[in-house]
Amino acid sequence: MKTLPLCFIVFLFQAIYAIDGNLTLVMVHALWRHGDRTPTETYHNDKFTVDYWKYGGGGWGQLTPIGMKQHMILGRKIRDRYINGHPYNFLKPQYDQQEVFVRATDKNRTLLSAASNMIGMYSAREGENFNRPGYDFPEESGWPVGYVPIPIHTIDDAGDHLLDVDNACPLQDTVWELAKTTSIVSNYFNSENVTALMRNLTNFCGEDINPENLWILFNALKIEKQYFPEVFQNFTPWYTDALWEQIDIVNSQVQDFQNGLGLEGVVVKGIDIGRTLRKIRGGTLVNDIYNRMNRKAECLINTSQECAYTNNLKFFAYSAHDTTLYALFSLLDVAHFAVQPRGYPLYSACVLIEQWQDLNTNKTYFKWCNFDILKGSSSTSSIFASILVFLFSFVFIR
Known part of the structure; x- marks a missing residue:
């Protein structure tokens, strides 16, 4: 209970x-x-x-x-x-x-x-x-x-x-930009573990990977491994279960932030x-x-x-x-x-x-x-x- x-x-x-x-x-x-x-x-x-x-x-x-x-x-x-x-x-x-x-x-x-x-x-x-x-x-x-x-x-x-x-919602964009200025979100995005992960993924993927577009990679890897298990590792040699776990953890936390979770009572410019x-x-x-x-x-x-x-x-x-x-x-x-x-x-x-x-x-x-x-x-x-x-x-x- x-x-x-x-x-x-x-x-x-x-x-x-x-x-x-x-x-x-x-x-x-x-x-x-x-x-x-x-x-x-x-x-x-x-x-x-x-x-x-x-x-x-x-x-x-x-x-x-x-x-x-x-x-x-x-x-x-x-x-x-x-x-x-x-x-x-x-x-x-x-x-x-x-x-x-x-x-x-x-x-x-x-x-x-x-x-x-x-x-x-x-x-x-x-x-x-x-x-x-x-x-x-x-x-x-x-x-x-x-x-x-x-x-x-x-x-x-x-x-x-x-x-x-x-x-498209300008108000949501504005509030999210304010959220990224808070110590909670900023410290997480700029933490050593997250920045190192983004650097590695950017190198592997051939394009900028950051916490806000990480969900694209998360979904692609998950579905590709499900549908093409025989060739997935050959096509994605840098993939490991440990790396996937890191991606999953960071992606989940970013999604929480974007939905206001973990930011309860955080006020910026008079906005909760x-x-x-x-x-x-x-x-x-x-x-x-x-x-x-x-x-x-x-x-x-x-x-x-x-x-x-x-x-x-x-x-x-x-x-x-x-x-x-x-x-x-x-x-x-x-x-x-x-x-x-x-x-x-x-x-x-x-x-x-x-x-x-x-x-x-x-x-x-x-x-x-x-x-x-x-x-x-x-x-x-x-x-x-x-x-x-x-x-x-x-x-x-x-």
């Missing part, structure tokens, strides 16, 4: 009291990372050029068949939880466009992850017959039997400040650096979820036509990136609790936010728990979390 601040303990007692009452599930928000992908880019001396990446249509940053499978499995787990009665009969067995809305960033890997997820949720497998030919899919030779296409919504990536937390970075990166998404849930709460006691859409909507999914989940976890101060092992959420990591209503009082309640849905290597591992939040204050129980 993790030690809780007093305010969280009070909320825990209130949540237990509510659960003992007449509680019903009214809304679910899902946020997941895309599945396994090819590298989004690489370094100058890399022998694994774009020609090596044929998966998912070919090219940089594309969802692989492994990633498609990961999200199909995740979709089946979500179906099992909310449709098949393990533990909830919440959504209809067939896709209902009034109940479900899916939004992705404007990237192939998140769009196809969402499509793969919906296959898991709503396309029947062999031996299943919950879908209706002629209603849910066409009775036409060549159409995959039981496959139900689900619309995936998106907006232009340049204007997506909801799910792309690294999108840690708090402001966390709000900039995760605040828009939290506001979006809060506003939709607040509207849901208001409409639960209003059956007028203006509330028809909200009352019918039960499942809202965001298909996004590891940075999106980490920004949310950082803002809510659960990053290190929710992300295992070191670093960002793994492929197809998913968080669910469930909104419950006490029918006796009409109040809504939430709580937090998490568990793994898949076992295996890091390429197929996944975090499947159910979050039920009470007034966006978290109760941590282990």
